[in-house]
Amino acid sequence: xxxxxxxxxxxxxxxxxxxxxxxxxxxxxxxxxxxxxxxxxxxxxxxxxxxxxxxxxxxxxxxxxxxxxxxxxxxxxxxxxxxxxxxxxxxxxxxxxxxxxxxxxxxxxxxxxxxxxxxxxxxxxxxxxxxxxxxxxxxx
Numbered sequence: 507x508x509x510x511x512x513x514x515x516x517x518x519x520x521x522x523x524x525x526x527x528x529x530x531x532x533x534x535x536x537x538x539x540x541x542x543x544x545x546x547x548x549x550x551x552x553x554x555x556x557x558x559x560x561x562x563x564x565x566x567x568x569x570x571x572x573x574x575x576x577x578x579x580x581x582x583x584x585x586x587x588x589x590x591x592x593x594x595x596x597x598x599x600x601x602x603x604x605x606x607x608x609x610x611x612x613x614x615x616x617x618x619x620x621x622x623x624x625x626x627x628x629x630x631x632x633x634x635x636x637x638x639x640x641x642x643x644x645x646x
Contacts, residue, residue, distance in 0.1 A: 528608045544595045594627040
């Protein structure tokens with residue numbers, strides 16, 4: 507399961523003609539996506555805790571011990587990235603409640619339903635995100 511992207515089992519939102527952007531139906535749609543994604547990530551956190559408790563062993567062979575330590579390091583690095591993602595999801599849920607969700611934090615225009623379905627924690631429209639990436643690339 508790719509936890510960088512939300513569960514893809516949701517049905518894409520079908521926008522109706524003349525429908526207002528980020529109306530109640532869209533808000534419910536994205537709340538479901540965000541909450542399900544957050545739940546998936548939390549399950550993985552719990553799995554890691556159990557995995558590390560259950561598999562922690564003091565191997566007498568240095569190679570076995572090194573392999574286990576490397577596996578734990580990779581697992582912890584992954585969980586750290588997911589912890590940051592859980593925080594972004596929580597921020598998106600707060601924005602949803604406040605009515606800010608779905609609008610670019612830089613220019614204020616609609617981020618767009620399809621972009622939000624692809625990246626529910628997006629805070630920038632595609633144009634502002636592209637400019638941000640260009641600026642970041644030129645700093646290096």
